[in-house]
Every structure is written in C-alpha cells, then in structure tokens.
C-alpha cells in the first residue's frame with residue numbers, strides 16, 4: 459500500500475535515531491518505509507546479545523534495497539524487515555536471525571514476504587540437514603578408508619534441501635552461487651588446494667578449490683564455517699561451499715570474501731608498520747582467535763573452536779589494516795554437552811614450524827580441549843613476533859628487521875619434525891627479541907606478551923582473551939589509536 463504522505467515509525471536504537479528521536483518515533487518521506495532490524499553484538503564481556511533497532515527509511519531505491527540487505531551473505535549477522543502499510547507498523551515487526559545448524563526456521567530467500575513457515579516444515583528441514591551432514595560425513599570416512607574418489611557427490615545433496623546451512627546461505631543458494639562464479643586468476647596455493655580470485659555478480663570473491671584427495675578437509679572447513687555464531691570481523695567471511703563432479707572427477711569449492719592484500723606472510727615481506735598499525739593488526743588477530751576459542755552458551759550458542767594451524771600464511775590482511783583468520787581445515791570443536799572434541803583429533807597435525815613443544819613432544823592430551831587452545835596460543839606468539847619485526851618502533855623509523863619466518867635461522871626451509879623438536883623442545887629455543895623493540899612501548903608490550911604465549915608450560919600461557927584485554931588496556935592507557 460502506498461500513502462500520499464509519509465508514515466510514522468517506531469524509532470529505537472542509537473544508530474537509527476541519532477538526534478535522540480522524537481518521542482520514540484520518526485516520520486518517513488512520502489512512500490518511505492518503516493524498518494526493524496535485529497543484530498548480534500558482542501559485549502565487552504565477550505557475550506553475544508541480540509540488539510533491536512527500528513526507524514525510518516527513504517522511499518524506493520535506496521530504502522527498498524536496504525530492506526533486501528539481509529540477503530547479503532557476508533555481513534555481521536543482521537536481519538532487516540520493512541513495512542509501509544500503516545503508522546508504527548514496524549512495532550509489530552520481529553525480524554529473526556537466520557537459523558544455524560540447530561536452528562528451527564528456514565531463512566527467507568526473499569525479504570520477509572509473508573508469515574514464517576510452520577515449525578513442522580522447519581523441523582523436517584532441520585532433520586533432513588542433519589541426516590545429510592551425517593550421511594556426507596559417513597561417505598567421506600568410507601571413501602577415505604577405501605582410498606577412492608566419490609562417483610557423484612551431488613547425488614548426496616538432496617535437490618530440495620533449501621535451508622538450514624548454519625551461519626551461511628541456504629544450501630541451494632550456495633549451489634547457485636557456485637554456478638554463477640567466474641574464475642579470474644590463481645592467487646595462492648596451500649596444502650589442501652589452490653585459491654582463486656573470482657567474480658560473483660560483479661563482486662570479487664575468493665574461491666578455494668580443494669585437491670580431489672582432500673575432500674575431508676573441504677568437508678571439515680565447510681562445517682566449521684557454518685558453525686553457529688562463527689561470523690566475526692576477524693574471521694574470514696564465508697559465502698558458500700559446493701561440491702560438483704561427474705563419475706570421473708570431483709571439484710570441491712569454498713567461496714569466501716576476497717582480501718587483496720593477501721596473507722599476513724606475504725604482506726609483511728614488503729610492508730613496514732608503525733606502532734598503531736602493529737597494534738591494530740595484533741589486536742585484530744587476537745580478537746579473531748578469542749572469538750574462535752570462546753564458548754557461547756544457550757540454544758543458539760557457539761562451541762569453542764581451536765584452529766590448530768595458526769600461522770602467518772593462514773591469516774589474511776584486510777584493507778582496513780585488520781586481519782582475518784582463515785583456513786579451518788584442521789579445526790576442532792568442543793561439544794560442551796558431551797564434554798568431548800567433535801572429531802577424533804591426532805596429535806601430529808598443523809605446520810611443523812609453528813608446532814607447540816607439547817605437540818612436538820607428543821604429550822598433548824587430545825581429550826583435553828583446553829590443550830588445543832594453548833597450542834594455538836604458542837603459534838600466535840610466533841605470529842606476533844613476525845609482525846613486530848616489521849614495525850618501525852624507534853624515532854629513526856626505517857630501522858626494521860627483514861621479514862622472516864620463526865626459527866628461520868636455526869632450521870632448514872622445510873624443517874622436519876625432528877628438526878623442530880631439537881630446537882623447540884630439546885634446546886628450548888624461542889625466536890630472538892631484538893633490543894630495539896624496547897624503544898617503543900607498543901612493541902615492548904607485544905614482546906612481553908609473545909613470550910607469555912610461547913611459554914614451554916602450556917597452562918602458564920596467556921589465553922587469547924587475556925591478550926586481547928591487555929592490548930585493549932594498553933591502547934586506553936597509552937592513547938595509541940586502534941583502527
């Protein structure tokens with residue numbers, strides 16, 4: 459319905475009513491819309507809360523586009539609904555965040571056209587999804603054991619399964635996204651596949667194409683990205699996953715946000731950081747890791763996740779100077795209700811150069827989830843060291859160490875397990891801290907923190923949340939601006 463005047467809308471939330479709002483209402487222009495949004499926000503204490511905002515939107519084009527914006531996949535979890543049938547119509551709007559794996563409601567592909575689907579349909583879809591995941595997992599395991607390639611993986615993906623894809627897009631939409639992609643150029647190679655820059659609807663995206671032998675990694679990484687509440691500005695944004703193929707070949711894709719600055723490893727080769735840029739980077743990586751490690755309780759809670767392959771090649775640099783953690787092929791989740799790790803983890807995984815002493819000594823207790831988090835913290839300490847070397851800390855700003863991998867001076871380029879064991883465990887060596895780092899408080903503070911991260915004794919190491927808080931406090935005390 460269109461009115462010849464603007465309509466009054468409920469106005470709530472600071473960003474929607476910047477001038478304090480007129481008695482909690484605002485008036486739209488002619489043909490404008492009322493809206494209501496719900497968004498996940500993380501509190502200081504690390505808890506996740508839902509925040510409702512309501513207000514007025516301009517007519518057509520821009521306003522209506524905003525009403526559709528909950529379809530945009532790679533944003534912080536936020537959903538918007540709009541109405542224009544009567545004054546204060548947005549008081550009745552109750553936007554809900556899309557469902558996660560445990561969710562009860564399929565997400566709408568179109569912006570809230572009508573009443574929510576019945577719980578029954580939703581439950582059926584939920585069960586179908588769980589069944590699909592279980593079947594796919596079994597399939598993966600069986601094939602891995604048989605050492606064969608799958609004949610036709612898409613057959614395992616029910617064609618009518620159109621919802622319930624965790625914190626990403628509905629599965630059918632993900633498949634459509636995968637079909638609409640145009641590959642542009644190869645931008646990176648890793649252990650499990652090749653990463654391409656691609657275009658999707660005019661936007662640049664990254665597509666990881668897994669080697670055919672690595673379906674378990676594709677499955678694992680896809681599963682982790684779709685974990686409830688996984689989205690965070692310092693974790694690579696997931697868009698879609700797909701698996702396609704014929705009898706003789708299979709292609710497994712993972713589509714994510716693209717970051718043109720590439721990996722931290724590549725970026726630090728040439729970039730020189732000033733102390734605020736260093737702090738921004740360090741703070742963002744540790745925020746991403748703290749989010750990953752965090753357990754959020756409740757029906758839509760988030761399990762704690764350990765990465766198990768933290769290194770500068772698995773961290774991307776965003777245009778705003780913050781980082782995003784990527785490559786979840788080895789990650790493990792902790793299922794609190796069952797008090798167990800979600801897959802049977804082995805001790806010797808990850809990148810040898812970044813392996814914690816207890817991983818090298820094979821004493822890590824795989825039944826103790828905290829142990830995995832502590833091992834991540836060791837690797838994080840090494841990454842902080844890589845960053846600090848590239849920070850021009852003193853007054854004579856050009857004095858920095860050349861980029862180097864940790865232990866570059868004491869092990870060969872592709873170190874063996876025994877090489878690393880000899881250095882890190884037997885000799886107890888750690889990367890050297892140059893004396894110039896003491897000249898700037900930010901770098902000196904990070905130097906102290908990294909030493910507490912790579913401590914030989916895992917329980918003594920700092921947690922990600924502790925490092926995050928210390929850096930935030932440092933920022934407040936020293937007035938060093940974080941971007």
Ligand code: ADP
Nearest residue numbers: 646648649650651653664715716717721771785
């Ligand atoms: P693997 O599991 O094979 O190690 P990664 O996910 O770590 O694959 O990616 C390999 C490399 O590709 C990274 O080190 C990085 O250089 C590049 N890369 C990966 N994802 C992106 C992205 N989203 N944007 C830009 N570069 C990326």
Ligand code: MG
Nearest residue numbers: 648771772785
């Ligand atoms: Mg990698």
